[in-house]
Amino acid sequence: MSPFSICFAIFCYSLTRQLHDLEHPKQIASTLVRLVRDERRKWGAQRPTHKSYRQLLTFVLSSLQALKAIEDHPLEDLIIEQIDCEPLAELTEHGCLDGRAGSGNQAMFLAIFLLHARERLNIDTRAALDEWVELHLSHMNRFGFWGDDRWMTHLQFQNGYHQHEIFEYLGVENPCLQQTLTALRSLADREGHFAPYPGGGGCYDYDAVFMLTPHGRIPDATTRRVLEQTASTLLAEQNPDGGFCESLQVRPRSTAQLAGFVSHAWAARGNPGALRERLRYGLTLQRPKHNRIHTHWSQYSRGWNESDLWDSWFRMLALARIDVAMHPEHAGHWGFIDYPGIGYHPSLRAAKVER
Numbered sequence: 483m484s485p486f487s488i489c490f491a492i493f494c495y496s497l498t499r500q501l502h503d504l505e506h507p508k509q510i511a512s513t514l515v516r517l518v519r520d521e522r523r524k525w526g527a528q529r530p531t532h533k534s535y536r537q538l539l540t541f542v543l544s545s546l547q548a549l550k551a552i553e554d555h556p557l558e559d560l561i562i563e564q565i566d567c568e569p570l571a572e573l574t575e576h577g578c579l580d581g582r583a584g585s586g587n588q589a590m591f592l593a594i595f596l597l598h599a600r601e602r603l604n605i606d607t608r609a610a611l612d613e614w615v616e617l618h619l620s621h622m623n624r625f626g627f628w629g630d631d632r633w634m635t636h637l638q639f640q641n642g643y644h645q646h647e648i649f650e651y652l653g654v655e656n657p658c659l660q661q662t663l664t665a666l667r668s669l670a671d672r673e674g675h676f677a678p679y680p681g682g683g684g685c686y687d688y689d690a691v692f693m694l695t696p697h698g699r700i701p702d703a704t705t706r707r708v709l710e711q712t713a714s715t716l717l718a719e720q721n722p723d724g725g726f727c728e729s730l731q732v733r734p735r736s737t738a739q740l741a742g743f744v745s746h747a748w749a750a751r752g753n754p755g756a757l758r759e760r761l762r763y764g765l766t767l768q769r770p771k772h773n774r775i776h777t778h779w780s781q782y783s784r785g786w787n788e789s790d791l792w793d794s795w796f797r798m799l800a801l802a803r804i805d806v807a808m809h810p811e812h813a814g815h816w817g818f819i820d821y822p823g824i825g826y827h828p829s830l831r832a833a834k835v836e837r
């Protein structure tokens with residue numbers, strides 16, 4: 483298994499509260515530390531800021547927290563080199579404040595490293611974190627995200643969702659909440675999916691569910707109805723092997739499948755930005771190179787309808803988020819990770835206060 487796959491497996495065990503079934507958790511933690519250090523060595527003296535490395539590092543940190551091993555492996559040297567920067571320069575370099583594709587991840591990574599340094603390494607990063615928040619709030623567009631706000635698009639919320647993970651962890655309110663909710667609901671298809679292609683996608687659907695449940699709550703009756711449809715659809719799409727996939731409607735090719743792409747695009751005709759996006763995906767995904775999904779997480783390329791750890795975690799995380807938003811007393815049924823970033827839930831903060 484790749485180090486990413488090990489992390490995704492840990493996240494699935496954690497969310498379903500089955501970590502006690504893992505044998506030798508300390509050995510697993512040590513293996514992850516060795517693997518992320520092996521990856522770091524590939525960069526030599528250069529400060530690594532590539533998405534794949536930073537993504538692995540943050541996933542490893544969350545995994546160590548889930549395994550209760552982060553105190554033994556705080557990875558201080560790897561964190562200190564990541565926070566050796568000025569927030570404005572770092573965010574500008576990656577295009578985070580302009581909504582550049584992929585920049586949301588980079589903004590979230592920086593905030594996670596700053597939070598880790600503050601909470602685990604006793605390094606005062608308050609000024610940098612305050613600047614991170616202020617910069618994002620001052621550059622936020624009318625939809626509550628970043629970049630061009632002529633039209634709401636799938637890319638815009640899927641990219642900008644990452645900064646809202648940090649806002650939630652810090653307890654920062656979205657000043658454009660109502661606009662965010664309205665814009666996101668408009669992108670839901672009739673099945674409650676939120677991807678620019680039919681059948682949804684692990685990232686797109688979870689990111690939308692997160693944004694539609696601010697601070698873990700259901701904000702209004704209209705949003706509730708959308709989320710009820712999403713939950714019903716996701717539960718119906720669980721594969722016979724118990725896992726979840728990216729989409730059941732992209733492959734295999736057929737007349738019905740092509741008609742589904744056309745119908746999905748046409749449904750966005752009132753939003754030129756989303757319409758163009760859906761048409762572009764509809765054409766691009768017909769190419770043979772997209773018969774399978776290729777990622778940097780593993781050498782194996784999976785089928786669109788094939789269960790995998792990443793989509794299984796994200797689908798379950800979306801269902802857990804909806805469940806707790808509708809039934810707050812169910813928070814203890816799920817094993818959210820008490821660490822900033824994906825997998826955190828504000829109910830963990832409430833539980834700390836109660837104790």
